[in-house]
Amino acid sequence: MANMRVAAVALSLAAGMVLPAAAAVQVSGAWARATAPGQDEGAVYLSVTSTTADRLTAVSSPDAGMAMLHETTQMGGMSSMQDMDGVALPPGKTVTFAPHGMHIMLMDLKHPLTAGSVIGVDLTFQKAGTVHAQVKVEKITATGPQG
Amino acid sequence: MRRGLLWLLGGGVVVLGLAAAALLPRMAMPPGITIGGPFALVDGDGHAVSERSYAGLWKLVYFGYTHCPDACPTTLSTIGAAMDKLTPGQRRDIRVLFITVDPGRDSPQVIGSYVKAFGPEFIGLTGSPAALAPVESSYHVYAARHALKDGDYAMDHSSIIYVMAPDGHFVGLLDDNLTPEAMAKKLVALGA
Numbered sequence: 001m002a003n004m005r006v007a008a009v010a011l012s013l014a015a016g017m018v019l020p021a022a023a024a025v026q027v028s029g030a031w032a033r034a035t036a037p038g039q040d041e042g043a044v045y046l047s048v049t050s051t052t053a054d055r056l057t058a059v060s061s062p063d064a065g066m067a068m069l070h071e072t073t074q075m076g077g078m079s080s081m082q083d084m085d086g087v088a089l090p091p092g093k094t095v096t097f098a099p100h101g102m103h104i105m106l107m108d109l110k111h112p113l114t115a116g117s118v119i120g121v122d123l124t125f126q127k128a129g130t131v132h133a134q135v136k137v138e139k140i141t142a143t144g145p146q147g
Numbered sequence: 148m149r150r151g152l153l154w155l156l157g158g159g160v161v162v163l164g165l166a167a168a169a170l171l172p173r174m175a176m177p178p179g180i181t182i183g184g185p186f187a188l189v190d191g192d193g194h195a196v197s198e199r200s201y202a203g204l205w206k207l208v209y210f211g212y213t214h215c216p217d218a219c220p221t222t223l224s225t226i227g228a229a230m231d232k233l234t235p236g237q238r239r240d241i242r243v244l245f246i247t248v249d250p251g252r253d254s255p256q257v258i259g260s261y262v263k264a265f266g267p268e269f270i271g272l273t274g275s276p277a278a279l280a281p282v283e284s285s286y287h288v289y290a291a292r293h294a295l296k297d298g299d300y301a302m303d304h305s306s307i308i309y310v311m312a313p314d315g316h317f318v319g320l321l322d323d324n325l326t327p328e329a330m331a332k333k334l335v336a337l338g339a
Binding site for chain 2: 038042077103142143
């Protein structure tokens with residue numbers, strides 16, 4: 001009995017040591033709009049959920065020369081785009097990047113984004129490390145991930 | 148900085164006025180405030196155009212720029228989706244004029260091929276800064292360059308859709324955060 005308890009504790013410890021790093025942060029529903037001819041920047045939208053408090057600190061993409069965290073702010077009918085140093089992830093709460101709000105801005109795209117293709121982004125978190133996400137490219141007129 | 152703030156505050160006041168106007172569709176603007184007016188710009192095919200080029204048509208006027216990755220394509224997509232909710236007859240008499248606030252990067256060819264992606268009734272308009280300035284001021288539009296970290300720049304700009312009647316008069320505003328359904332409904336309510 002005592003042995004079983006020890007085994008159970010050992011198991012949960014082992015699980016505890018392995019699982020959080022892999023499962024602490026979940027990125028889902030990543031999408032981007034196709035680019036118009038000549039346009040060499042794009043915006044990636046997605047949802048991030050972390051089981052523990054964490055912070056998204058950097059983004060990059062193999063498909064773009066540069067990626068940045070941006071937020072479009074709307075104030076009294078004015079639209080402005082701001083750089084963000086990072087995004088706080090409260091434990092268990094889904095943080096959504098969506099049109100007219102936060103987005104990952106891709107600059108100096110290495111190729112046009114064409115509807116139906118898939119590109120990648122790498123999100124670096126303070127605790128969870130770097131997580132790669134596949135981004136579905138929707139048609140330019142899409143207003144959400146299912147376009 | 149202070150100058151920027153003043154501009155923003157000024158923009159806010161204008162926008163509040165516009166928002167009040169939007170609540171009273173089809174009513175006369177307060178005395179002394181007019182929205183829209185004559186312009187001399189270039190369309191996506193390189194043709195010189197003026198407000199008379201679109202006489203007899205409803206016009207949705209929106210200011211933005213093609214290097215804008217979020218607000219502009221989101222708004223243009225919503226307008227395109229709203230168009231899809233209208234009858235072919237209603238659509239036929241509407242043009243969407245996307246006027247650049249970034250003429251340095253938006254040549255006629257660039258803005259022309261950009262807007263085509265959103266629908267057949269979209270027209271991109273550009274011009275020299277001297278030609279665009281009076282258009283921005285007649286629509287009470289705020290636009291300013293804003294440096295980004297990597298040396299590139301974004302444009303802060305008014306993000307409102309102006310609805311202009313076939314006779315050229317301003318009749319109302321559409322919020323860029325409307326759903327396509329709500330936008331289509333409001334367009335019909337305004338008479339389009």
